[in-house]
Structure formats: C-alpha cells, structure tokens
Amino acid sequence: MNFEAVLFDCDGVLVDSEAITCGVLRDMFEEQGWRMTLAECMQRFVGHTVKSQREVIEANTGVPLTDAWLQQFFERRNERLERQITAIDGIHDAVAHLHDHCDGRIAVASGADRFKVEMMLRKVGLHEFFDGRIFSGHEMPRSKPHPDVYLAAAAHLQVAPARCLVVEDTTVGIAAGVAAGATVWAYAAPPAAHEPLLQVGAQRVFTSMTALRLGGR
Incomplete structure (x- = not known):
C-alpha cells in the first residue's frame, strides 16, 4: 500500500524511555511496600497509563492512588527523563x-x-x-x-x-x-x-x- x-x-x-519511566515507577512502588524487578514492572505497565492500572496498584500497595502521588511520579519521571532520555x-x-x-x-x-x-x-x-x-x-x-x-x-x-x-x-x-x-x-x-x-x-x-x-x- x-x-x-x-x-x-x-x-x-x-x-x-520505557525503562526509565518504569524505573521510577518501580522505585515508588517499593517505597509503598510493593517490590518487583524492573523487568516485571515493564511487563505490567508498558503501554498502559498509570491511572488505568489504579485497581491493581491499590490492591498491591494497600493505599489509594492519589493525585498527589501521581504528581510526585510525574515530577520524578520528568526529572529522570531530562537526564537520561x-x-x-x-x-x-x-x-x-x-x-x-x-x-x-x-x-x-x-x-x-x-x-x-x-x-x-x-x-x-x-x-x-x-x-x-x-x-x-x-x-x-x-x-x-x-x-x-x-x-x-x-x-x-x-x-x-x-x-x-x-x-x-x-x-x-x-x-x-x-x-x-x-x-x-x-x-x-x-x-x-x-x-x-x-x-x-x-x-x-x-x-x-x-x-x-x-x-x-
């Protein structure tokens, strides 16, 4: 065609960018007690928005996915992308x-x-x-x-x-x-x-x- x-x-x-973004996500989940490898994080989240995975995130961390947490994720993600992309x-x-x-x-x-x-x-x-x-x-x-x-x-x-x-x-x-x-x-x-x-x-x-x-x- x-x-x-x-x-x-x-x-x-x-x-x-995907390993960089998932690296930040993995770190922030670990701070909430949900531990996984970078490879596991990428398999779960690459291609999805964080918000669309609210239920699985809340089920595994045991805490609500708040706007404040998302804002912190965006800020940490952007800072790391600026340095490493x-x-x-x-x-x-x-x-x-x-x-x-x-x-x-x-x-x-x-x-x-x-x-x-x-x-x-x-x-x-x-x-x-x-x-x-x-x-x-x-x-x-x-x-x-x-x-x-x-x-x-x-x-x-x-x-x-x-x-x-x-x-x-x-x-x-x-x-x-x-x-x-x-x-x-x-x-x-x-x-x-x-x-x-x-x-x-x-x-x-x-x-x-x-x-x-x-x-x-």
Missing part, C-alpha cells in the same frame, strides 16, 4: 525519510501526557519534524487501546485512517491502531517477542529502524 501518512507512537518507538537508534534517518516521503504528513499519537512527549522530542532532536502534529491520549475521551488518539491525528492530517501507517511497539498501542482502521507495523527491539505483536494485529514486525522505509520516492 502507498501510505499517505505515518502516525508514530512515542515511547519505545521514537525515544528509549535518548533516541531509538536509527530513528532520525527513518523519520526524515518518512517526513519527505509523505510530504510532511507525519504525526505523533502517544498515550502519554503532552509535556512528557514534547520534552522528550526536544531533548533528542525530533520535535521539529512533528511540531503542531503531536497528539496526547490524555487529551482524548479515551486513551489506548481505544483508537481516539490515532483518529484525531489522522483527521488533523486530513488522511483517512485506512491510508495511514501506524508505528507501534506494544500490544495496547497496536490494538489502538487496528481499531482506528490503520495498518500497523510493530517495532520489536531484540529480544522482544514478535508473536504477541502479530496476534493483536500488527501486519509486520521489524527489529531495526533501518527497515522503516516506504518505496516510491
């Missing part, structure tokens, strides 16, 4: 190619809050490619796995979802792209398993950003 637009997830696709290897060339291929019709459609997304993109030198075309699930009626953020991005670009390529890395995000009616390709950094990504609807799984290219130009 000759895609007319490309819609990117952010965490784990454009920036290598890096781009996914090869993503600058891939984004530049797709920006040119689609005549600028590329966007970010993230489940994360806007401040985090824009801060990370600026830190790694990608913001200029997406300026004015950044969409946050926090600003939608529903976040991923619902399709709202992808539908909003496609509508802004004035491209039918069926003509959009979505680039994702989690089963939750893939489900959102599929529900929007887009074609989804999944990035799986080794040693991530491919089968779960294919099972939820990814049409292709790739392991290096050098593979993220479209023909025709």
Whole structure:
C-alpha cells in the first residue's frame, strides 16, 4: 500500500524511555511496600497509563492512588527523563525519510501526557519534524487501546485512517491502531517477542529502524 501518512507512537518507538519511566515507577512502588524487578514492572505497565492500572496498584500497595502521588511520579519521571532520555537508534534517518516521503504528513499519537512527549522530542532532536502534529491520549475521551488518539491525528492530517501507517511497539498501542482502521507495523527491539505483536494485529514486525522505509520516492 502507498501510505499517505505515518502516525508514530512515542515511547519505545521514537525515544528509549520505557525503562526509565518504569524505573521510577518501580522505585515508588517499593517505597509503598510493593517490590518487583524492573523487568516485571515493564511487563505490567508498558503501554498502559498509570491511572488505568489504579485497581491493581491499590490492591498491591494497600493505599489509594492519589493525585498527589501521581504528581510526585510525574515530577520524578520528568526529572529522570531530562537526564537520561535518548533516541531509538536509527530513528532520525527513518523519520526524515518518512517526513519527505509523505510530504510532511507525519504525526505523533502517544498515550502519554503532552509535556512528557514534547520534552522528550526536544531533548533528542525530533520535535521539529512533528511540531503542531503531536497528539496526547490524555487529551482524548479515551486513551489506548481505544483508537481516539490515532483518529484525531489522522483527521488533523486530513488522511483517512485506512491510508495511514501506524508505528507501534506494544500490544495496547497496536490494538489502538487496528481499531482506528490503520495498518500497523510493530517495532520489536531484540529480544522482544514478535508473536504477541502479530496476534493483536500488527501486519509486520521489524527489529531495526533501518527497515522503516516506504518505496516510491
């Protein structure tokens, strides 16, 4: 298919942020008595908003998930991301190619809050490619796995979802792209398993950003 637009997830696709964010989350849970490894934390929480996991968090910590706790998490997360965030290897060339291929019709459609997304993109030198075309699930009626953020991005670009390529890395995000009616390709950094990504609807799984290219130009 000759895609007319490309819609990117952010965490784990454009920036290598998920281990950083889950590291902060794991530390804060441990302070409340819920101990787990970083790998366990990532398996539980990557692709989900913290709020969407309220029940499991409260069940395991034994305390309410308060707005004050969430605010502390955001502050500690942002501070650590500011210091440690890096781009996914090869993503600058891939984004530049797709920006040119689609005549600028590329966007970010993230489940994360806007401040985090824009801060990370600026830190790694990608913001200029997406300026004015950044969409946050926090600003939608529903976040991923619902399709709202992808539908909003496609509508802004004035491209039918069926003509959009979505680039994702989690089963939750893939489900959102599929529900929007887009074609989804999944990035799986080794040693991530491919089968779960294919099972939820990814049409292709790739392991290096050098593979993220479209023909025709």
